[in-house]
Amino acid sequence: MAQVQFLGLSYEEVVNKYKQTVGSVCIMRLKNYADAEDCFQNTFFKLYRNPPEFNDEEHLKAWLIRVAINECNKHIRMNKRFVPLEYENDGAVFFPEEKCDMSWALLRLDDKYREVIYLYYGEGYDIKEIANLLDKSPNTIKTLLRRGREKLRKTYGGDSNE
């Protein structure tokens, strides 16, 4: 494999640096490890094959998140006719609750809330950046955040820790 550089980082370094971010976005979006793996790998394949000109690492990270979300949407669109049996009851069952309790709670939220909450709390983006990433207005993001926290409180309880 030819050595491709991204802002001074090799492809392998980029994968290792952003694997958690991209993987979490895919898992949060798809709620399925097998599907998330495909989207995870496709995201990095796209980076390797068609890398744009990155200004800085934030740009690279935002690009990876955006591509991961697009890959997940594409996967959902292509497989919308198939409903895995494991989702029939109450969503993802593969997460051990004692290990990822917060993620477990998030996975029981609707997609639109889950994504916003993850980007806000998990990746540390502010409302404006999330609005840019998801192509939505900041007010919409604020509303989604507020409602998502309320739903999360009902599902999981406890302090919202804003």
Place this chain on the structure above:
Amino acid sequence: MSEFNFNKLKNHEIPDSWISGALNVPPEKEKTPLIFSKAPKMLAFAATFVVVCALSVTLFIFTQKGAVLPTSNETQNTIETAIETKTQTEETEDPAVNAVETTAPTKPSEATEESIEESHSPNGESKPSIIPSTPSVPSTKPTTPSTEPDSSQSDATEEPENPPSNPSNPSARPGSSGITDGSGSSTVSKIIRCYATITISQYLADDQIYCALLSQGNLEGGNNRFPDNRDVTVSFANGVVHLEYELNNEDGKIKPGEYMYTFYNSVGDVFEMGTVTVH
């Protein structure tokens, strides 16, 4: 009730298989040409459609050209030669008919202006002879009597190289002599015969030739055609085309008198006109 701890959000363990899979970028598939990959059926259908259209257009053009082919001089010469050969054979078989055919297209000369209505063969069978239709209507064939004052009968049957065009008949085809009179006609017992001689250039191989018998502008008989039925006989000799039309008047529908007849084709081009006397 447990507390929210968003710090645990990012503790998803990413399996090593994901990372190793992401690091092993598969080689990009070479993009195959469109003709082999995408929509081959559509391409095949489009290609078939184009080929069929091209063939149709070619066939149409070829058919259009084919309709003109018989007008070529070569084809006409071939037809003329074949018919001449046949005519010669028939001449040797029936001298009486030979006499008719050779005299029929002959233009009347001034010497034969006397009204000869019928001539009879030795065996008693009536044979047609030329009636010099109307003395006041000269034949168009010897158009320049001053230059050819002593033209014989055989000369008269020869087609002039440049037949005069008739300005009164603009629809006449090139080389047409236009409306002419005095081609000759006769009545034999109950058979009315009309004759005409036209140039080879006037006649097209696929022409439908009609003959109409008119009395003061009213159609009295005729309108038969060649080659649908053989009432209008077409024969080739000496570079000209002889037209002969026979009308059976046994029922006597056509009363005695002088009638005008016209040879024309399906387009309306008048070849020859003449008069015939019915007794």
